[in-house]
Amino acid sequence: MARNLPLALLSLAAGLGATWVGARGVGALPPLGALLSPSVGLWANTANDLPERADAKIPGLTDSVDIRYDARSVPHIFAKNELDAVRALGYVVARDRLFQLELQSRAGEGTLTELVGDVALPADQETRRLGMPRAAEARMKTMDTTGALYRILAAYAEGINAYRTSLATAQLPMEYKLLQKTPREWLPIHSSHLLNRMGYTLAHSPIELDLLQARALVGDSAARALWDSSSPVQEPIQPAPRNAPREALTALYSPGAPDTSAQRLVASLGSAPGALRFIRDAALTADERFALQQERAFASNNWAVSPSRSISGKAMVAGDPHLELTLPSIWFEVHLVVPGAMDVGGVTIPGLPGVTIGYTRAFAWSFTNTGGDVMDFWRETVNDAARPTTYELDGAQTPLEARVEQYRNAKGNVIATDTVYYTHRGPMRKQGSEWLSMRWTVLEAGNELLGFYQGLHATTASAFLDSLAAYYAAPAQNMIVADTAGTIAIRSTGKHPIRANKGRGTDILDGRTRGNDWIGFRTVSQYPQSFNPAQGYLASANQEPVDPQLDSLYLGTDAHYEIWRALQINRLLRADSTMTPDQMRAFHTDPGSVRADRLVPAFVAAAQARLQQGDASASLKAAESILSAWDRRYTRDNTGARLFETAMVRAMTLLWDEFIPAGKDAAVVRPSESRLLQLVGDAGNAWWDDKRTGDVREDRDQLLARALAQAYDTLVTEFGDPAKTPWTWGTVAPAKPRHLLRLDGFSAPDVPVDGGRGTLNPSTGSRRANFGASWRMVAELDASPRIRAVYPGGQSGNPGSPRYLDRLATWGNGQLDSVRTPRTPKDLAASDVRATLTLTR
Amino acid sequence: MTKRSIFLSAVVLQVAAQAFGGVWGAAIAGLLVGLALRDRGAFRIGFGSALLACALLLAFVGARGGDVLTFASMLGGNFKLPGYAIILVTLLLPAVQAGGIAGGTARLLRAQS
Numbered sequence: 001m002a003r004n005l006p007l008a009l010l011s012l013a014a015g016l017g018a019t020w021v022g023a024r025g026v027g028a029l030p031p032l033g034a035l036l037s038p039s040v041g042l043w044a045n046t047a048n049d050l051p052e053r054a055d056a057k058i059p060g061l062t063d064s065v066d067i068r069y070d071a072r073s074v075p076h077i078f079a080k081n082e083l084d085a086v087r088a089l090g091y092v093v094a095r096d097r098l099f100q101l102e103l104q105s106r107a108g109e110g111t112l113t114e115l116v117g118d119v120a121l122p123a124d125q126e127t128r129r130l131g132m133p134r135a136a137e138a139r140m141k142t143m144d145t146t147g148a149l150y151r152i153l154a155a156y157a158e159g160i161n162a163y164r165t166s167l168a169t170a171q172l173p174m175e176y177k178l179l180q181k182t183p184r185e186w187l188p189i190h191s192s193h194l195l196n197r198m199g200y201t202l203a204h205s206p207i208e209l210d211l212l213q214a215r216a217l218v219g220d221s222a223a224r225a226l227w228d229s230s231s232p233v234q235e236p237i238q239p240a241p242r243n244a245p246r247e248a249l250t251a252l253y254s255p256g257a258p259d260t261s262a263q264r265l266v267a268s269l270g271s272a273p274g275a276l277r278f279i280r281d282a283a284l285t286a287d288e289r290f291a292l293q294q295e296r297a298f299a300s301n302n303w304a305v306s307p308s309r310s311i312s313g314k315a316m317v318a319g320d321p322h323l324e325l326t327l328p329s330i331w332f333e334v335h336l337v338v339p340g341a342m343d344v345g346g347v348t349i350p351g352l353p354g355v356t357i358g359y360t361r362a363f364a365w366s367f368t369n370t371g372g373d374v375m376d377f378w379r380e381t382v383n384d385a386a387r388p389t390t391y392e393l394d395g396a397q398t399p400l401e402a403r404v405e406q407y408r409n410a411k412g413n414v415i416a417t418d419t420v421y422y423t424h425r426g427p428m429r430k431q432g433s434e435w436l437s438m439r440w441t442v443l444e445a446g447n448e449l450l451g452f453y454q455g456l457h458a459t460t461a462s463a464f465l466d467s468l469a470a471y472y473a474a475p476a477q478n479m480i481v482a483d484t485a486g487t488i489a490i491r492s493t494g495k496h497p498i499r500a501n502k503g504r505g506t507d508i509l510d511g512r513t514r515g516n517d518w519i520g521f522r523t524v525s526q527y528p529q530s531f532n533p534a535q536g537y538l539a540s541a542n543q544e545p546v547d548p549q550l551d552s553l554y555l556g557t558d559a560h561y562e563i564w565r566a567l568q569i570n571r572l573l574r575a576d577s578t579m580t581p582d583q584m585r586a587f588h589t590d591p592g593s594v595r596a597d598r599l600v601p602a603f604v605a606a607a608q609a610r611l612q613q614g615d616a617s618a619s620l621k622a623a624e625s626i627l628s629a630w631d632r633r634y635t636r637d638n639t640g641a642r643l644f645e646t647a648m649v650r651a652m653t654l655l656w657d658e659f660i661p662a663g664k665d666a667a668v669v670r671p672s673e674s675r676l677l678q679l680v681g682d683a684g685n686a687w688w689d690d691k692r693t694g695d696v697r698e699d700r701d702q703l704l705a706r707a708l709a710q711a712y713d714t715l716v717t718e719f720g721d722p723a724k725t726p727w728t729w730g731t732v733a734p735a736k737p738r739h740l741l742r743l744d745g746f747s748a749p750d751v752p753v754d755g756g757r758g759t760l761n762p763s764t765g766s767r768r769a770n771f772g773a774s775w776r777m778v779a780e781l782d783a784s785p786r787i788r789a790v791y792p793g794g795q796s797g798n799p800g801s802p803r804y805l806d807r808l809a810t811w812g813n814g815q816l817d818s819v820r821t822p823r824t825p826k827d828l829a830a831s832d833v834r835a836t837l838t839l840t841r
Numbered sequence: 842m843t844k845r846s847i848f849l850s851a852v853v854l855q856v857a858a859q860a861f862g863g864v865w866g867a868a869i870a871g872l873l874v875g876l877a878l879r880d881r882g883a884f885r886i887g888f889g890s891a892l893l894a895c896a897l898l899l900a901f902v903g904a905r906g907g908d909v910l911t912f913a914s915m916l917g918g919n920f921k922l923p924g925y926a927i928i929l930v931t932l933l934l935p936a937v938q939a940g941g942i943a944g945g946t947a948r949l950l951r952a953q954s
Contacts, residue, residue: 008948011884015871015941022864022934033864033938036931038898040863042916043931046907745918800912 035177040170042177046800050835058087058162058839060155067092067837068828070820073795073803074345075837076335078825082453083155085336086353088839090159090186093332095837097350097797098164098183099175100328103740104351105190108197109133110405115181116741117410128405129420131427132200135443136192149450153188156353160186174799175741181410192446194351199442201323202369203475207559208377208508209269210669216263217668218658219256226252226671228506231558232678234547235566237478237490237540238528243574245567246547249678254686255658265379265508270432299562299771300368301760302480303539303569303587304488306532309577315781317482318584319357319366320773322762325737327748327804328797331356331775333789337823344456345821347775347791354452357775359787359821362459363483364779368540370476370492372556374441376499376518378511380428382435391423391435392512400428425517437511439518441495445473461487462531469493469524478528478540484781490538491529492545496522496555504554526553537573541565541760563674564758567594581788584778587760589814595673595758596632600644602680603651604628606704620705623647623712626722634756636730641756643708643727646715648673651707655679657690729756735763735812736770737792739799746799748792751812761814776816788816847878851886855894859935867891871939875946879954887943892936899931 020026022033035041050069063080065088070076075092079085094101106112110127112120127133143150164183176182207227214223235245302319310316323330334355335345346358357366382388383397390397401422409415421428421435428437451471458464461483468479469491476494481487497518499505509516528545530538543566545555571594572587573579607624610617623643630640652670659667679685683700690698698706719727730752739746753772755761763772777789792811796803810817822828842850851874858866874887903909913924920927 004948004952008945008952010945011941011948012945013941015868015887015938015943015945018934018937018941019864019868022867022938031864032930033867033934036927036934037859037863038895038902038931039860043899043902043907043909043912046909046912047902047905049906743919745915745920747918799915800907802908 030178031180042174042800044170045174045177045798049796049798049801049803052835054835055838055840056091056162056166057841058091058159059841060158061087061839061841065839066825067839068822068825068833069835069837070828071832071834072333072817072820073806073834074333074335074820076337076820076822076825076828078337080338082338082341083151085338085342086152086155087159087162089334089336089348089353090156090161091163091839092159092334092837093348093350094160094163094186096795096803097328097332098160098167099173100740100797101160101186101190101350102183103175104197104349105186105193108136108193108195108200109190111408113415114408114410114412116179118415121407121416124407125405125416125418127197127200128418129427129429130200130204130438130440131420131422131443132196133193134403134420134422134427135446136189136196139192139446140189143446148453149447150188152353152449152453153191156191157186157188173797174746178741178743179410191352191449194349195445195448196442198349198352199440199445199475201475202477203371203374203440203442205371205373205560206375206377207373207557208506210559211506212262212269212508213266213669214659214671215259216266217255217258217661220259220262222253222255223259224506226675227559228504228557230548231544231561231563232674233563233567234549235543235563235570236528236547236550237492237538237543237545237566238530238547238550239533239535239538240547240550243535245570246549249681251682252675252678252685252687265434268433269436299542299565299762301539301541301565301569301588302366302368302478302490303537303573303584304480304482304490305573305579305584306488306536307486309536309573309579310780311578311580312780312782315482315484315486315488316579316581316584316779317364317366317480317488317781318587318776318778319368319480320588320760320776321357321367322771323774325735325763325770325772325774325792327737327739327746327793327799328795329737329774329791329793331791333791333795333819335821342456343823345787345819346777347789352449354449355456356452357777359779359785360456360458361484361784363461363464363481364777364781364785364787365464365479365481366777367477367479369542370478370494370545371542371560372476372492372496372545373505373554373560374474374476374495374497376439376497376505377508378423378425378437378439378516379508380423380435380437380511385433385435388421388435391428391437393424394512394514398424423511425511436508439497441474441476441497444495445475447471448473459483460485461489465489465491465493465529466524469527478545480538480540482779482781484783484785486781487532488538489529489531490540491524492527492540493524496527498522499554502553504557506557522553526551528555535574536577539566539569539573541569558674559672562672564593564595565760565762568592568758568760581778581780581786585776585788585816586814588773588776588778589754589761591633591635591638591754591756591759591761593632593634593756593758596634596641596644599648599676599680600627600630600632602676602700603644603647603704603708606701607708609701610705615705617709619712619716620709622722623708626712627708634729634754634759634761636728636752636754638729639722639726641729642719642732643711643715645733645757646711647704647708650711650714651676651704654690654703654707655687657692658687660692735772735792737808738770748805748808751792751808753812754814773811776811778816785821787819787821789819790816844882848886848890851890852893852897855890855935855939856897859891859894859898864935864938867895867935867938868942871942872946874939875943876950878943879947879950881947883947884940884944888936888940891939892932895932895935899928
């Protein structure tokens with residue numbers, strides 16, 4: 001008895017303790033028993049992936065739907081009417097991407113905290129303060145519930161919810177098990193939230209606050225030359241009548257005396273990090289923001305060639321949107337067939353019921369981001385600086401709308417509250433002692449899906465673009481299309497605001513008068529566009545859409561665009577008039593870089609000049625040796641690109657020291673990199689002088705050589721002596737698709753890639769950002785389109801599935817898969833069918 | 842009943858309990874083993890049967906197409922642990938639950954009788 005009792009209690013304590021830890025978790029330790037149970041935990045998600053045959057029910061379905069998953073796990077949906085096809089689309093997307101659906105819609109709704117906890121509060125606050133959920137709610141309130149758009153959104157929701165409610169606990173996606181949550185009901189408004197989120201990702205680049213701070217530091221003329229002017233090299237989307245880019249490398253104004261009015265406004269806005277809250281990543285310093293922008297390659301390419309420039313005599317189109325590389329991918333590949341009504345394939349964004357980029361029997365299309373200026377700011381005069389209820393407008397006090405935003409944690413408890421005010425323009429926020437309101441086209445969008453559905457019935461490239469133009473508002477996209485008749489076309493489609501008095505969107509305006517409001521939008525005929533150009537090809541890569549010499553109406557400034565990839569793709573297309581689909585494929589990962597070709601020689605020449613002048617720096621000598629030996633191509637095995645990239649970052653930091661306010665140690669703003677083109681030919685420009693070095697006045701060579709030597713030393717510390725361990729690009733700058741929740745174990749291994757910043761494949765991983773080609777497609781528009789495509793990752797969002805990463809190697813090697821385009825279920829060979837799914841009522 | 846048949850019965854009980862009851866199943870089955878076996882050896886039988894049952898269920902996952910070893914490495918990557926550690930924890934947790942509860946219960950009952 002005496003011996004048994006303590007041992008009994010000890011034994012029970014171990015057993016019950018293990019049960020408690022297993023069922024509830026302790027501290028940061030999750031409930032391991034529930035997670036590791038082979039029958040209901042994470043292990044269960046690894047079994048029975050995509051069974052060969054399955055049946056399911058969707059209550060709203062009007063007829064049965066036959067779905068065949070091909071060998072690439074692409075579901076081919078054969079439905080008898082379009083709404084059933086949409087219901088089936090919702091079902092198959094949910095089947096592979098249920099958690100992603102919820103995460104992405106919550107990101108646009110500002111309710112991430114309810115799913116992932118307090119860590120998401122800053123992101124949710126930004127979303128709500130930008131007015132995104134309010135806009136989605138307003139959109140849904142005014143939507144005709146008997147109209148086509150609502151019926152599409154509702155049908156999609158029916159499909160998602162049919163799958164969601166069919167799941168047993170053991171079948172829930174892993175992420176829900178880890179977060180100890182269950183999937184919420186999908187509502188039509190969730191698609192609207194997701195659309196806003198895409199707008200935030202692609203059309204949120206205000207420059208007013210940057211320009212203002214720059215004016216406060218270097219004066220109006222110098223700041224405007226950097227921020228409020230066009231790109232220094234013009235290779236526009238709408239082809240200009242010439243066969244080469246137009247270079248406008250005018251000398252930059254030297255930094256001047258501060259603009260006192262700008263200084264006053266900056267002072268009243270507050271200059272502490274985070275004060276200028278409309279800027280993305282406002283809490284970071286300008287240097288950190290710049291580094292992140294360099295890594296965050298929100299970009300894309302698309303191009304098309306006419307039959308006259310293709311070896312087959314058929315039009316071809318290619319595209320590769322550059323977005324964050326996540327697992328699962330932002331894209332899900334599908335094919336929908338409704339005999340006599342619709343036959344469309346390509347990629348859909350989970351949560352949006354449509355094919356975003358893809359093909360029909362008659363044409364294929366792809367998008368790049370237009371990136372123009374679609375967000376403006378006004379300085380409002382309110383009746384109460386702390387708790388305003390009205391704002392001044394045309395001499396009258398006008399009521400403000402106040403909306404209280406409550407943020408809840410995963411348990412449903414309120415963790416924070418905000419009051420967001422709205423003027424007739426949009427959301428208004430306090431910045432220092434000022435109140436700034438904002439107008440943004442993304443908040444005024446919402447009918448885009450209708451454009452897609454109408455466009456899918458088009459039979460020509462022009463009709464497709466016209467359908468989209470009728471409904472598409474934001475985020476503005478450069479839509480390229482080629483059809484089987486040989487037409488190629490591109491149009492920068494979306495709302496492009498027109499400001500009063502032929503104004504620009506670069507300054508914060510006085511909000512007291514409607515006279516400073518937007519006065520309209522460009523008409524479709526005013527959109528930058530081109531149909532069957534004489535040059536025989538079209539290309540967009542986020543560059544300025546139209547040469548301002550040909551169309552002076554304001555669209556944006558150099559800060560909104562990027563020139564490097566546009567120069568590269570045009571260089572490649574001009575050089576070859578006998579294109580093949582495989583050459584188009586190879587362009588996606590072409591390692592050539594106009595940026596490196598233009599700027600590396602400047603570094604090398606500077607280093608050589610300094611060495612000849614007696615600079616004895618061993619680092620400079622070693623760096624010059626590496627850089628001059630580099631062929632300036634971003635192949636995965638090159639050993640010079642890492643040094644160039646680091647030297648560029650360093651040079652930008654040294655160069656723009658004028659933007660470091662007195663008493664601070666970091667710049668508050670940074671001009672775009674393309675401005676270097678204007679400076680490298682101007683060796684003595686005052687911008688080269690580093691004012692922190694006192695009496696010494698640096699010139700171009702001194703500054704570039706210093707940046708190069710410092711970059712070399714940095715890399716030696718980070719990666720070791722290059723003589724012993726060369727800085728091989730594929731090793732030091734791999735792509736790293738990461739899991740949506742940033743879980744290392746569910747993220748992809750490092751993928752060495754050809755490409756880097758400024759090349760057509762800006763895929764590089766970093767500590768904070770992993771961007772790159774999220775989808776690559778080449779379409780040859782023969783009588784029946786021949787499509788080749790790939791994206792990084794796999795169709796399944798389940799890390800335990802063999803379909804989670806099965807496309808990664810193909811993507812990493814720059815190869816493409818052949819896309820199946822069956823007209824009927826019988827067109828898919830039995831050997832090519834991985835699984836079937838039959839949906840009934 | 843021989844010790845072997847007792848052990849096999851406990852394994853069957855654990856397989857059913859863990860398959861349908863997950864983490865609670867292992868505990869309840871452990872309790873039943875403890876109640877049934879007031880004799881010495883309840884801990885060992887509870888522990889061993891739960892461990893073997895869990896291993897069988899894991900093997901069943903593999904038989905249904907799950908790549909257990911690869912997935913163990915992925916899971917381990919989230920906790921900075923090697924894959925085998927995840928498998929070990931998977932097996933040991935129900936074993937400690939069931940063994941502890943079975944052994945403790947049996948000893949308590951012995952102490953009272």
